[in-house]
Structures are given as structure tokens and as C-alpha cells.
Amino acid sequence: MRTLDLLRLSALSLLRQPRRSVLSLIGLAIGVAAVIILTAVGRGARTYVEQQFEVLGTHTLAILPGHSETTGGLPGFGGVPHDLTLEDARAVGRQIPGVLRLAPVVVANEECSAGGRSRRVVVVGTTAEYGAVRALRVRTGRFLSPGSWDESRPEVVLGKTLATELFPEGGALGQLVRVGGWRLRVIGVLARQGTTFGFDLDQVAFIPVRTAMTMFNKTSLFRVVLQSRAGSDMHLAEQRVRRLMIERHGEEDVTVATPEAIVDTLGGILDALTLALAGIAAISLLVAGIGIMNVMLVSVSERTAEIGLLKAIGANHRQVLALFLAEAAILSLAGGLLGLGVGLGLVKLLVTLAPTFPAAPPSWAILSALLLSLSTGVAFGWLPARRAVGLDPIAALAKEVL
Amino acid sequence: MIELEDIWRTYQLGDTTLHALAGIDETIQDGEHVAIMGPSGSGKSTLLNIIGLLDRPTRGTYRLDGRAVGGLDDDALAAIRRRGIGYVFQSYHLIERLDARGNVELPLILDGVAPRERRGRVEAALEAVGLAERADHRPSELSGGQRQRVAIARATILNPRVILADEPTGNLDSSSGEQVLALLEGFRARGLTLILVTHDPAVARRAERVIILRDGRVVRRMPGRELQDLERALAGE
Ligand SMILES: Nc1ncnc2c1ncn2[C@@H]1O[C@H](COP(=O)(O)OP(=O)(O)OP(=O)(O)O)[C@@H](O)[C@H]1O
Ligand SMILES: [Mg+2]
Numbered sequence A: 001m002r003t004l005d006l007l008r009l010s011a012l013s014l015l016r017q018p019r020r021s022v023l024s025l026i027g028l029a030i031g032v033a034a035v036i037i038l039t040a041v042g043r044g045a046r047t048y049v050e051q052q053f054e055v056l057g058t059h060t061l062a063i064l065p066g067h068s069e070t071t072g073g074l075p076g077f078g079g080v081p082h083d084l085t086l087e088d089a090r091a092v093g094r095q096i097p098g099v100l101r102l103a104p105v106v107v108a109n110e111e112c113s114a115g116g117r118s119r120r121v122v123v124v125g126t127t128a129e130y131g132a133v134r135a136l137r138v139r140t141g142r143f144l145s146p147g148s149w150d151e152s153r154p155e156v157v158l159g160k161t162l163a164t165e166l167f168p169e170g171g172a173l174g175q176l177v178r179v180g181g182w183r184l185r186v187i188g189v190l191a192r193q194g195t196t197f198g199f200d201l202d203q204v205a206f207i208p209v210r211t212a213m214t215m216f217n218k219t220s221l222f223r224v225v226l227q228s229r230a231g232s233d234m235h236l237a238e239q240r241v242r243r244l245m246i247e248r249h250g251e252e253d254v255t256v257a258t259p260e261a262i263v264d265t266l267g268g269i270l271d272a273l274t275l276a277l278a279g280i281a282a283i284s285l286l287v288a289g290i291g292i293m294n295v296m297l298v299s300v301s302e303r304t305a306e307i308g309l310l311k312a313i314g315a316n317h318r319q320v321l322a323l324f325l326a327e328a329a330i331l332s333l334a335g336g337l338l339g340l341g342v343g344l345g346l347v348k349l350l351v352t353l354a355p356t357f358p359a360a361p362p363s364w365a366i367l368s369a370l371l372l373s374l375s376t377g378v379a380f381g382w383l384p385a386r387r388a389v390g391l392d393p394i395a396a397l398a399k400e401v402l
Numbered sequence B: 001m002i003e004l005e006d007i008w009r010t011y012q013l014g015d016t017t018l019h020a021l022a023g024i025d026e027t028i029q030d031g032e033h034v035a036i037m038g039p040s041g042s043g044k045s046t047l048l049n050i051i052g053l054l055d056r057p058t059r060g061t062y063r064l065d066g067r068a069v070g071g072l073d074d075d076a077l078a079a080i081r082r083r084g085i086g087y088v089f090q091s092y093h094l095i096e097r098l099d100a101r102g103n104v105e106l107p108l109i110l111d112g113v114a115p116r117e118r119r120g121r122v123e124a125a126l127e128a129v130g131l132a133e134r135a136d137h138r139p140s141e142l143s144g145g146q147r148q149r150v151a152i153a154r155a156t157i158l159n160p161r162v163i164l165a166d167e168p169t170g171n172l173d174s175s176s177g178e179q180v181l182a183l184l185e186g187f188r189a190r191g192l193t194l195i196l197v198t199h200d201p202a203v204a205r206r207a208e209r210v211i212i213l214r215d216g217r218v219v220r221r222m223p224g225r226e227l228q229d230l231e232r233a234l235a236g237e
Helices: A003-015 A018-054 A086-095 A128-133 A160-166 A209-216 A234-249 A259-302 A304-312 A317-353 A363-390 A393-398 B044-051 B074-084 B100-110 B115-128 B144-156 B174-189 B224-236
Strands: A060-065 A099-114 A117-126 A138-141 A155-158 A176-179 A182-190 A204-208 A223-228 A254-257 B002-013 B016-028 B033-037 B059-064 B085-089 B162-166 B193-197 B209-214 B217-223
Touching: A003 A018, A003 A317, A018 A259, A018 A317, A018 A363, A060 A086, A060 A234, A060 A259, A086 A099, A086 A223, A086 A234, A099 A128, A099 A160, A099 A209, A117 A128, A117 A160, A117 A209, A128 A223, A155 A160, A155 A176, A160 A182, A176 A204, A182 A209, A204 A209, A223 A234, A234 A254, A234 A259, A254 A259, A259 A304, A259 A317, A259 A363, A304 A317, A304 A393, A304 B074, A317 A363, A317 B074, B002 B044, B016 B044, B016 B217, B033 B044, B044 B162, B044 B193, B074 B085, B085 B144, B100 B115, B100 B144, B115 B144, B144 B162, B144 B174, B162 B174, B174 B193, B209 B224, B217 B224
Parallel strands: A117 A204, A155 A182, B033 B193, B033 B209, B085 B162, B162 B193
Antiparallel strands: A060 A223, A060 A254, A099 A117, A099 A176, A099 A223, A138 A182, A155 A204, A176 A182, B002 B016, B002 B059, B209 B217
16 A cells, blocks of 8 residues: 555545544644743743843853851951952952953942933943953943053943933043042943843943942942853862952852853753653643544444455555554644644744743754654554454444444 | 365354354355355355455365465455455445545555556446446445445456455345346456355346355255256245
8 A cells, every 4th residue: 555545545534523533633732832832931941041141251250248148146256248359359360270351340329410411320330351251342432441450540431321311412422421429531332232130231330440449438349250261160260269268358258159050050940840841741742642542442443344344355454554543643743733833823922922032942842742742643543553453354344334 | 266175163152152154165166156045144144254364264274276375364365355356245335435436446555556557447447337427426425236336346446356245235126236236247257256145046046056054054055047946846845
């Protein structure tokens, strides 16, 4: 028997009871759609997290003052957190091997005003290196001047939105801006950076770290960010930094964080979650397979006489088996494709509704959902098909109706 | 040539053993026209099914064209049923969702004949049974006699050597029955072996040879033309 004839005959017998056929494959369709949607959302979540952290740069590491609360104790006794100082930052730069660049960071909310307009924004005090670590793109002018960290220079770099808000007519470069009561000259405007962790980099003013510490009246840094050379062991760097800080402060009063480690951990959790959800959806495919088996069993018992006839006119066991397996395969593949269509449609809808969420089903999920539905159908079609093969043709022919 | 040697077909029903066939010895030559008669339950269908390789004897040897078929596997048996034997049933056994053409085409499909070649052969087979115009009618759109003619076209499309017919006219009125018999006899005239089971003496009488079964045994063999005398004799008893 030719494959095309086999498929045609099987399709014809499925069309005999179109409604029942469609009902039997809905279960599979739902299962496949669920796998597609769940993996798309899971993958989307992972991509989203990665995109968020990507902004922090690769091979970066942050030192935060912040083990202080864990030391506990009364103020004035041993538990007083040490400042994270510029000196600490310099020491890290000097003593940790493989550091490519590092930048100290202080942060405060300050009033920025120019030409009668005023905005309260996040002001970041840092150094020229910060722009390189975070890969900030400059639109006009330049980022903070390189040079001594201890020099207090009257300069400011504006985020794009802030620049247009303070200078709607443009031409911010070279203008004076009043920041926290200080008059600073605009030496650069950043290109659009977008939002990270809900933090709008386009609404930020960058000023030299020394200027900022004086302006904010702060002795401790908000954090130190550093970038290692490509290929260096971030885990090792993290340990070295921690050890150095303990040595310098006499206790562990800083947190050392690497975005990559966070991404890895978060990503791992998301992957596991996605897999678990997809697994549950896949189990629903098996349940759907039982539905297919049911329909096929009914079909076999209804077509007993036909099976007897086929044997009488010379169908061998293989052909009878193939006819019924092909039916199951067509059913399950149709169910899989329907589910794929519905799933992809819903993912598309989701992306339209939430454009920033990069939901997309991974190709392995599409492929395995289809393969799984096909093999489910064939596996559960096996029993009915075997039953058809095993029918006694004489008993089968004794049934009058075809 | 069909050679049956001490053929038994036994059913075990709980404690009782039922011999549907109890030692049949019979040889049917190529091109013969044989009618099998006998009361209900005498084993006629069982015998036909064994000859048609749908059933296996419990005991005994069946040789088809000199070859013992007892040891053949499903594949070989199916191939013989497909190409060597044409089956005609009392209740036609046409597939309702296929039209006449589709039903006649089935053996060709099972045999792997190319679609191009099938078309012509199906038309010719339907033509031969006088149903060329009804090729795209469903079975339910045909009369009983027409359905049986479609079934005959299906049974003969692969040019079998033997036609087995189990009460082919059992559901038909006399004129459709006559058409069907004429068709079957026409095939037989072209050299096919025709074996039919019937209750109708008028049908059996047309056979070259009549075999009468009772309780799974052959109780009488006679030329068809002598059947009338037997009937008279039986009626006179
Ligand atoms: N599957 C079976 N199980 C048990 N007994 C069976 C089976 N098939 C047939 N028989 C018995 O075998 C005997 C012969 O049956 P068979 O069908 O050959 O009779 P028949 O001569 O064709 O009768 P009819 O004229 O009614 O068609 C009967 O007694 C029947 O009950
Ligand atoms: Mg019978």
C-alpha cells in the first residue's frame, strides 16, 4: 500500500465522524498550546532579566556597604559600619589582579535647575570610568573628565530626558546648571539609555565624585563598580575583593555582588520553573492521548465489519495496523498543529499587549510539543490498532453493518 | 486446484466440543463450478472461510495449487486472499463512505497498484458488471443487486483464480439474483473456479457439482442437474 493512499483512506475514515474527531484532538491542542505559551512566557522572563542585567555590563562586580546590619550590636560598640571610602576603592583597584577599571559611586536626590526650569532628579557622583563600565553612550560632548578622583570640578553630564526638559530649545552643552545649589557646566549629554530596574537613566545627572561627596555631605560611597578583564574568573575576583575588604575594615561589612551570578541564579530558577510548567503541560498531553485512544477504540469497534472485509480482500496485519496508526497520527498531528497555532496566536497577543516583555517560545519547545503530541497519538493509537489487527475476520464479517 | 484432506474445524464451547467441520475430503478442480448446500449450521460458511484462508482448520491439510497453506504466515495468506481469491458476501460488505469506484479500488490500493493504472482498471471492472454510470454512487444510493455487482467487481479486479460466494443472492429478488448469478457464471466461463454456498436449489442446480453438508460432513455429492431428482425424491419421502 502506498503512503499517500494510506493517508487518504485514514483521513476519509476520520471525516466519517468529523465532530468526534475534532473533539478528540482538542485535548491535544490545549496541551500543545499550553506548552507553547508557558515556555514562551518562561523564556520571555529569562530574556527580560538578562536584558535588565546586560545594562550593568559584562564582567562587572559591585561592592556595597551593607553587611553592617548583620553585625548588630549597639551603636558605638564594634558594630559601627565602616564607611566605604574612595581609599577602599583605590585599594581594590591597586591590589586586586585583573581589574580593568573601577568607579566609585555616590547618589542623592537633588534639585537641578536652569533657565527658570527645575527638576528633582537622581544625581550620581562618579568618575570617568563609570561611563566605560556601564557602557554609557554619549550624544554630545563627553562623559565626566578623566583625572584625579579627588579633584572637585564644576561639571555635569545630563541624561537625555533631563537635558531636553531643562533645555527644551536644545543647546544644553556648555550651559550652566544649578545642582543642589552648585553651579556646574554641562560638558555632555547622554544618548537614550532607557530604563533599568525601573530606574530611568535618562533622568539622571552625573557629576564628579568628589564634588558630589562634598555637595551631599557624605563620607561613604553608595557603591564601587568594577570591571575585570575579559576571561577573568569573576568568582575568584569576588572572593579576593571580599577578603581585601575584611582585611581593611576588620570585619565583613560590605556585600560583593556580580550581576552575572544574579542572572545565573535567577535564570536557573526561571528555567526550572519553565521546565516544570512545560512538564505539567506535557502531562496534559498524555491525558489527551487517552482521549485519542478512546475515540480510536470506538472507531475500531464501530468498524469491525470493515476490518473483517479488509482482511478478506487481502489486507495483511501490517496494513491494518498502519491504517489505524495513521488515523491516530493524523488526529494527533492535527491537534498539535491546532495547538501550535492557538499557542503562537496567544503569545503574539501577549506581546502586543505587553511589548516590553520579550515572550517567544523556544524552538525546542515547538518541536518537542509537536513531536510529543504526534508520539502520544501514535502510542495511544497502538492499542486500538492492535485490537483491529487481532480481530477475527469471520466474527468481524458476521456483523452486518459497515 | 483446491485439495482438502480430512479437514476438521472444532470449537470448544465450555465442556462441549462442537465440530463445525468433521473430516472433509474434497478436491475442486480449476474452473469448476461448485455449489455447497446443507441445513443451517451444517458448516457451509465454515468450509468456505477455510477455503478462503480467513479461517484455519483445527486439523487436516489444505493444499492450494499443490501448496500446503497451513504453514504460511499472515503476509503470505493475505497475498493469496488479495490476488488469488475473490470473496462475495450475502450482505455485500461495501464501505459506505466510499463510492462504488472507491470500493472497487480497495484491493488495488492494498496491492500497491499505482493510481494512474488503477483508474482504468476500476472503470473496466465497473463496466464489466454494468455499473459504469454508477461509479460515483455511494452504496446506500444503489439497489441490492447493484451493490452485489459492485462487490463482484471488487472481488474480481485483481483477476483471482477462485471466486467464493456465500449466499450471494440471499438478499436479492429473483431478477437481481439472476443478474448476479449470470455475472458470476460469466467469470467462471472465462476459467475461474466458482464456489458458492446457497440454500436455493434453483441456484445450486446451475452448478456443475453440488456438495451437501450435514453436521460438518459431506453427505452427498452430485451433478447439479441431478438435484431436481433429489428434491423430488426428498419431497416424496
Ligand atoms: N465462532 C464460533 N464459535 C462457536 N461455534 C461456531 C462459531 N462459528 C460457527 N460455529 C458453529 O459451527 C457450525 C457451523 O457454522 P456455519 O456458519 O459454518 O454454518 P452454515 O452452514 O454456514 O449455516 P447458515 O446456513 O446458517 O449460514 C454451527 O453450529 C455454528 O454454530
Ligand atoms: Mg453460513
